[in-house]
Every structure is written in structure tokens, then in C-alpha cells.
Amino acid sequence: MRVSLKDVAEYAGVSIKTVSNVVNKYPHITPSTREKVQRAIDTLGYRPNLTARHLRKGRTGIIALAVPELGNPYFAELAGAVIDAAAAHDYTVLLDHTQGSRERELLVTQGFQAQVIDGLILNPLELETEDLAARTDSAPLVLIGERRYDLPHDHVAIDNIAAARAAVRHLLDLGRRRIAFLGARGDRPSQPSHLRLLGWQAELAARGVKADDGLVAPVDGWERADGAAAMAALLDAGERPDAVFAYNDLIAIGAMRVMSERGLRVPEDIAVVGFDDLTEGRYGAVTLTTVAPDKQAIARMAVESITGRLAGKDAGDGAATRQLQAGFTLVERESTRGRRPPG
Amino acid sequence: MRVSLKDVAEYAGVSIKTVSNVVNKYPHITPSTREKVQRAIDTLGYRPNLTARHLRKGRTGIIALAVPELGNPYFAELAGAVIDAAAAHDYTVLLDHTQGSRERELLVTQGFQAQVIDGLILNPLELETEDLAARTDSAPLVLIGERRYDLPHDHVAIDNIAAARAAVRHLLDLGRRRIAFLGARGDRPSQPSHLRLLGWQAELAARGVKADDGLVAPVDGWERADGAAAMAALLDAGERPDAVFAYNDLIAIGAMRVMSERGLRVPEDIAVVGFDDLTEGRYGAVTLTTVAPDKQAIARMAVESITGRLAGKDAGDGAATRQLQAGFTLVERESTRGRRPPG
DNA sequence: ACCCTTGTTTCCAACGTTATACAAGACGGA
DNA sequence: TCCGTCTTGTATAACGTTGGAAACAAGGGT
Known part of the structure; x- marks a missing residue:
């Protein structure tokens, strides 16, 4: 059976509240009382009942x-x-x-x-x-x-917009111009609710590069499989981006798998940037450049x-x-x- | 302020316990009382306090x-x-x-x-x-x-031993004979505490293949980095396995990264089997054969x-x-x- | 000798719930 | 009509804890 304040109090010969005071480190207790109670607590193995404490x-x-x-x-x-x-x-x-x-x-x-x-x-x-x-x-x-x-x-x-812009800027600095965005919402791909998509647009605009709607690929979810599907759809539609900025690392990883299956080299043919800095991204055959949120x-x-x-x-x-x-x-x-x- | 049984009871004009009975679906309540109480519960928006319930x-x-x-x-x-x-x-x-x-x-x-x-x-x-x-x-x-x-x-x-044996059997069936085990405990690599290592030994023995101690690589932990370190150590020691059975998928993934860095092809040069069936293993440049626990x-x-x-x-x-x-x-x-x- | 202060401990009530015991009424059989 | 049984509802006491007030002792100032 569980030992309660009452048990400790009886054992130590003091009131329940005194034991409570000791437990809660109430300052005004004579050392002798405190010691007596503490000994009782130790011998009986008392542990406060958090449920009761929290109710109170x-x-x-x-x-x-x-x-x-x-x-x-x-x-x-x-x-x-x-x-x-x-x-x-x-x-x-x-x-x-x-x-x-x-x-x-x-x-x-x-x-x-x-x-x-x-x-x-x-x-x-x-x-x-x-x-x-x-x-x-x-x-x-x-x-x-x-x-x-x-x-x-x-x-x-x-700051998702700033982070996305940094990612896109990095790709632009590498000379890439056809930068796809992988991971728009499937239900409204053109009217973006994504801050990351807004960042993609903003950075392209700032550098005078046309934001091609054909390079925005919608997804049904945020998993690797969704990234793979989106990348496949993009390629099947005849688009040939020279870089991909993915909504997150999982989508990037799924996309890279499809590139590998189709013989496209990363980064020679397509450079890829993800988002999240998953540990997983550091151990693929090609390690993943990514935005690392703190x-x-x-x-x-x-x-x-x-x-x-x-x-x-x-x-x-x-x-x-x-x-x-x-x-x-x-x-x-x-x-x-x-x-x-x-x- | 939070609404309690007491509030509902007052509002409905019944006792607290009756409300409690309604909440707990006690069977013997007249429909009219039940309805009255239920209406009070709904109007006041009563939600039971789980802390109190649990204390009781x-x-x-x-x-x-x-x-x-x-x-x-x-x-x-x-x-x-x-x-x-x-x-x-x-x-x-x-x-x-x-x-x-x-x-x-x-x-x-x-x-x-x-x-x-x-x-x-x-x-x-x-x-x-x-x-x-x-x-x-x-x-x-x-x-x-x-x-x-x-x-x-x-x-x-x-059944870890059976699972490990199935993995090793698969590698043996593919004609591999120098099968490394990646992921022994670093503190006692030779005296195994691992059931999976025991399974590796057992299956090799059953097939009359020598279990080479040099092919057992210890790890410091169970992460990708530990797998990478173990594989590097194995190769640096001059061992040239034709297959690797890893304690888990993360170790396998870390090892495969090292193989890729050193120009070793999977599975042509080294076949790899992991353990855990992580989703991650399905999306690498080379997808990972693995034991999938339910x-x-x-x-x-x-x-x-x-x-x-x-x-x-x-x-x-x-x-x-x-x-x-x-x-x-x-x-x-x-x-x-x-x-x-x-x- | 008395009161006031200060320090220490105890007593009581409450947190919101459910279990137990019981009371009141209805019902059926003798 | 009376008694036992069943149904429905109520009153009370916990569960283990803490906050606040009250009680008690000891010491200092008047």
C-alpha cells in the first residue's frame, strides 16, 4: 500500500501539515523536527501523490x-x-x-x-x-x-520567407535559373498559402528571374512518397529544372530517389535544397543541402x-x-x- | 471559471451525486431526471475534472x-x-x-x-x-x-535470433560468404550480449561457414555515425566483406554512406541487410533490405x-x-x- | 506581572470526484 | 393491510494534498 502524509505524520508523531511543510521546504521548522520528519519519510519511503497535489x-x-x-x-x-x-x-x-x-x-x-x-x-x-x-x-x-x-x-x-529566400539565393548564386518548388498545397497550388513558396517567388523576383508556374509542383502530403510523386509528375510533364527547392527534407529525399531512378545526377543535372536539416539528409549517397531551423x-x-x-x-x-x-x-x-x- | 458537478447540480436542482450518476451512465435514473441533468450539463458546458476523478x-x-x-x-x-x-x-x-x-x-x-x-x-x-x-x-x-x-x-x-538468422540466410542464399556483423557492443565485442549477433553466429554455423571474428565490428552507439565509423574501421583493418548484416537500419545506412565514399557498390561489391524497416531505408539511392518487426x-x-x-x-x-x-x-x-x- | 512579537506547529477547510450507506417512494404478493 | 423488494435519489465520507487561520510557546520590553 501507498504511504501518504498521514502515515508519515503518525510515524513521526507530528501533524500532517508539518510533514507537508517539510516536504515543501517551508522555512520555519526547527531542525530537530525537520530531521525527525525526514527520517520518517526516508524509512517509510514516502513519495508525494502528484494527483492530489495537482487537484489542490x-x-x-x-x-x-x-x-x-x-x-x-x-x-x-x-x-x-x-x-x-x-x-x-x-x-x-x-x-x-x-x-x-x-x-x-x-x-x-x-x-x-x-x-x-x-x-x-x-x-x-x-x-x-x-x-x-x-x-x-x-x-x-x-x-x-x-x-x-x-x-x-x-x-x-x-522566418520562413527569409529562410526560403536564402535557399533560393544559394541556388541562384550557383548559376541555376530553372528552380522548381516542390511542395505547394495540392488543393490550391497557384494561390500559395505557403510562406516558403512566397519566399521562392520573392527571391526570384528580386533577382529578375521569371517564376515559372510550371515549376511549382503540388503535393498531397509531406512525406518522402509525396516528394517522389511530385518530382515524377514534374518530369513527366516535360519540365527540366536545373534545381529543386523542396518544402522539406522528406520531399527532397523522395525527389532525389526519383532523379536517381531516372539517371539524373545530383547536383550536376539538378541541385537540391531541402528544409528541416534531418540527420537522414547527412547520410544519403548525396548529402542534402538544407535549411536548418534551430x-x-x-x-x-x-x-x-x-x-x-x-x-x-x-x-x-x-x-x-x-x-x-x-x-x-x-x-x-x-x-x-x-x-x-x-x- | 471552471464548472463543476456542484454547479450543474444547483442549476438542475438535484444532488451532486445524481449528476455524477448521469455522467457515469449509472443505469437506474428516470429519463426525465436524466434529461434535466443532461440539459444542465450542456448549457453550462460541464467537463469532468480528470484530476479529481483520478485521485478518487x-x-x-x-x-x-x-x-x-x-x-x-x-x-x-x-x-x-x-x-x-x-x-x-x-x-x-x-x-x-x-x-x-x-x-x-x-x-x-x-x-x-x-x-x-x-x-x-x-x-x-x-x-x-x-x-x-x-x-x-x-x-x-x-x-x-x-x-x-x-x-x-x-x-x-x-524473436531476434530467428530474425537475424533469416537475414543471414538470405545473404548466404545469394552466395555471399564473408558476411560482416556491424553493431556488436563496443565494451564486449567478443562475448556477445546481442541476440542478433548470436543469430548471425548460429546461421553461419548451421551452414558450415566460418564465423570470422575480424568481421564483427563493434560500435559505440546505434546511430548512423556509429555505423559509418564501424564500417570505416572494418575496411581500414583490411577486411573485405562481401556482405554486411547490420544491427539496425541506421548503422546500415551509415555503413552504406562509407561504402559509397570509397567507391564500393551495393550490392555488387557488398550486399547489405539492416534491421527495423525504417521508411528512410526505402528512399536511399540504394533501397535497403531489412528485417521488419511488426x-x-x-x-x-x-x-x-x-x-x-x-x-x-x-x-x-x-x-x-x-x-x-x-x-x-x-x-x-x-x-x-x-x-x-x-x- | 503583563503584553506584544516572533517563531513554530496544529487545525480546519477546500480542490472535484465517486463509494457507501441509507431514505423515500412504488409495487407486488400474501 | 402489511411486509419485503425494487427503484430512484440523497447525504456523507472519503481520496491526499495545501493554504490560511488559529493556537501555542518562548523571549523581550515595559
Whole structure:
């Protein structure tokens, strides 16, 4: 049977509250009492019941993280970073994945494990503004990822337009001019909702290169298979780009597989830049040039947004919502630079 | 402010317990009362407070899952499967990673978020039998992964020896004879603790092929970089295997990168078999032949071991501990079969 | 000798829920 | 009519914790 404060109190011959005070490091306790209680705690092996504590205090010490898909290494790596960042604040992470379905995203925002979590970090894909506006749960919510909503919730992301421009600039600097964009939304390929697509357009425009609509390839999802399908479709349509900027590394990797199958060399025939800096991209036959978002910073900012709001709640401080920006770097590898000869 | 049973009770003009009865679908309630209460619940937007419920019932509905590293896609994919399996039983998953450190594994078993979790699924790497034996927390624990402990906890795994033998058999059937094993434990490379290494030995012995110690390459970890280092060390030592069986896909991928850098062709010069069936292995320049453990089955069995023990606890049923075995298949791809010519 | 302060401990109530015991009414059989 | 049984609802007491107020002791100033 579980040992409670009551058991310890009886054993030590003091009141329950005194034991509680010792456990919570209340300052005004005589050393002798403290020692007596501590000994009782140790002998009985007392461990506080967090459920009861949380019922009393109204906090659980648990943050939920909802990402689209753990099978995508970017989200897996991000989840790892969030777990570490949360641990630094004595929080534990409850994880869920939405599989990119609007319905599941909605479910999560509406009150996933209501009452059990102190806050929610969500990376939405399909969610619409009105879905979020209808949210009733009062736990702090922080959004991460590319999509932006005009709503009173903190948002953590990198500057996607600047990052995309840096990627495209790199390709332009290498002399490439027919730069395809792989990963437009399938349902509205021409009217972009992507910041990354906007960045592609902006950089091309700034350099006076025509943005050819035929070089924008839509995808049905964000996996390797979708990248492969998009690349195949592009080539089948007779397009012959000399570079590809992919929405993310998985799409780039799928695309590179198709190039390899069709005898196209990377980077000689087609240079490739991805996005996310997956470890996977460092070990292919051709290593992948990519935009590397600072995942640790994203995780840290998201966690601290939650903890900050929780602290602010106590203080009655209705802090304004913020757009938090994490850094990124462009990592140049073989898919744009070529491989150095062996030896 | 949060609405509680009390508020609903006042609004509906009944007692708190009656509302509770309605919420919990207690059968003996007159339709009129039920409807009245239900209307009150709907108008006030009542949502049960799980913390309080769990304090009362002694169950939280949360299962913890501790894996070594989320950055390893195998564990990420497995975590996804566990989340789904748990959801099927109305459980939520709290996730932690141990980073393969014995200390963190110990911490997790000792009482990670004590009292908040109903059960723990742990994939140990470094933990020793005595660590687990010293565990005091009473929540059910189920172990997954290759390592076996002689302890009263359920264990879920595939038949690693049989799986390894199937992989080696495949290579032997292709006519390979100098089959390296990549991924022995660095601290004791010759005295194997690996079931997979045992399987390699067993199959070679069964076919009368000498198991050359020089072909067993130790690793410091289980990542791509470790596979690359091990392969480089093997080649630098002057060994020239005609096939490689890697402890897992990441090691295989790291090794293949080194082969590619040194101008060795896969599978013509060296055939490669991995283990885990990561999606990543399907999209390299050379797709990877691999042993595919049934992750869904592993996740399901682990979750059901926990839920079963929780149910048994109520019944006072001290069920015997079990060794649960999930299935596997050998997936043949280009790294052993070669690529079909384009077109 | 008395009051006030300061430090230490105890008592009580509450967090929101469910289990247990019980009360009130309805119903059927003798 | 009376009693036992069944149905439906209520009152009360937990679950283990903490916050606040009250109680108690000891010491210092008047």
C-alpha cells in the first residue's frame, strides 16, 4: 500500500501539515523536527501523490505536445527537444499526433485530456482560424510551425520567407535559373498559402528571374512518397529544372530517389535544397543541402511561452500575444556543392 | 471559471451525486431526471475534472513510454504506434527518452512522475537486472526491445535470433560468404550480449561457414555515425566483406554512406541487410533490405499487457509474467537484390 | 506581572470526484 | 393491510494534498 502524509505524520508523531511543510521546504521548522520528519519519510519511503497535489493546486506539471506525425523525423527530433526543454522547467510532456487531420487537430485544441494538462503546444496543418477561435479550454496554447493565425495565441516559428529566400539565393548564386518548388498545397497550388513558396517567388523576383508556374509542383502530403510523386509528375510533364527547392527534407529525399531512378545526377543535372536539416539528409549517397531551423530554440521558446503564461496567470497579467522567432542556418552539402573526390 | 458537478447540480436542482450518476451512465435514473441533468450539463458546458476523478479512483488513464532516443526513427515510429494502441484503450501516452543512459533509465523505472502514471513501457539499453529488481514503484512495467531480464515483468519483442538468422540466410542464399556483423557492443565485442549477433553466429554455423571474428565490428552507439565509423574501421583493418548484416537500419545506412565514399557498390561489391524497416531505408539511392518487426503488434501487446495487469489488479489476479512475441518479415530491396534497370 | 512579537506547529477547510450507506417512494404478493 | 423488494435519489465520507487561520510557546520590553 501507498504511504501518504498521514502515515508519515503518525510515524513521526507530528501533524500532517508539518510533514507537508517539510516536504515543501517551508522555512520555519526547527531542525530537530525537520530531521525527525525526514527520517520518517526516508524509512517509510514516502513519495508525494502528484494527483492530489495537482487537484489542490490546480496545476499538473504536464504540457501536451501535438504534432502531425511522429514518423516524420523533424517532428520526432522536435519532440525530443521539447521534452528536454520542458524537463528544464520541471514539466513532463504528454504527446499526441494528429496525423494532419483537421478533425484530430480540432479535438486536441478543444480539450485533449482536459484538466490534466497545464498547456498545449500545437503544430497545426489543416486547422482553420475559426476552429481555433471556437476553442473554450482555458489552458495556454502556443502554436508552432509555418502557419500563422490572427489570434491571441503565441506563435513560434522561424522566418520562413527569409529562410526560403536564402535557399533560393544559394541556388541562384550557383548559376541555376530553372528552380522548381516542390511542395505547394495540392488543393490550391497557384494561390500559395505557403510562406516558403512566397519566399521562392520573392527571391526570384528580386533577382529578375521569371517564376515559372510550371515549376511549382503540388503535393498531397509531406512525406518522402509525396516528394517522389511530385518530382515524377514534374518530369513527366516535360519540365527540366536545373534545381529543386523542396518544402522539406522528406520531399527532397523522395525527389532525389526519383532523379536517381531516372539517371539524373545530383547536383550536376539538378541541385537540391531541402528544409528541416534531418540527420537522414547527412547520410544519403548525396548529402542534402538544407535549411536548418534551430529546433532547440523553437522548443525552448514554446515551452517558455507556456510557463510564462502560467506564471502570468497567477499575477493576473494578461500579457500580449507574441510572434516569437527562432533562428535558422543554411547548411551546404553535396546536393548543391557536389562531392569532394575520395581521398 | 471552471464548472463543476456542484454547479450543474444547483442549476438542475438535484444532488451532486445524481449528476455524477448521469455522467457515469449509472443505469437506474428516470429519463426525465436524466434529461434535466443532461440539459444542465450542456448549457453550462460541464467537463469532468480528470484530476479529481483520478485521485478518487486511483487511476490516471496515462501510460508512460520511455525509449532511448526519439531521434531514432524506429523509436519515433514505435512511439506513434504506442500512442494509437493506447488511444484504442482510452489511454494517453506520456513520453520520455532516456538517451541510452543507465542513470536516466533507472530514474524512469524508479518512479518517473510517480503516481501520475498507471503503467510504464520501457525499452532499456543499459539497465541491469539488479537495477530493475530494486524497483519499488508498484505500477505495472512492461519491457520491450532486444534485451531480456529474468524478472517478473512482461516482455514484448520479436524473436531476434530467428530474425537475424533469416537475414543471414538470405545473404548466404545469394552466395555471399564473408558476411560482416556491424553493431556488436563496443565494451564486449567478443562475448556477445546481442541476440542478433548470436543469430548471425548460429546461421553461419548451421551452414558450415566460418564465423570470422575480424568481421564483427563493434560500435559505440546505434546511430548512423556509429555505423559509418564501424564500417570505416572494418575496411581500414583490411577486411573485405562481401556482405554486411547490420544491427539496425541506421548503422546500415551509415555503413552504406562509407561504402559509397570509397567507391564500393551495393550490392555488387557488398550486399547489405539492416534491421527495423525504417521508411528512410526505402528512399536511399540504394533501397535497403531489412528485417521488419511488426511495430503495431509490439505496441499493441505492450499496451495490452499494461491494461490487462491493471484489470487483473482489481480482480486480485496475480497473472504470471509472460514473454510476448511479435512477428517480423524480411523485406528484400536493392541492397541485396540490385536495382532493376530503369524503364 | 503583563503584553506584544516572533517563531513554530496544529487545525480546519477546500480542490472535484465517486463509494457507501441509507431514505423515500412504488409495487407486488400474501 | 402489511411486509419485503425494487427503484430512484440523497447525504456523507472519503481520496491526499495545501493554504490560511488559529493556537501555542518562548523571549523581550515595559
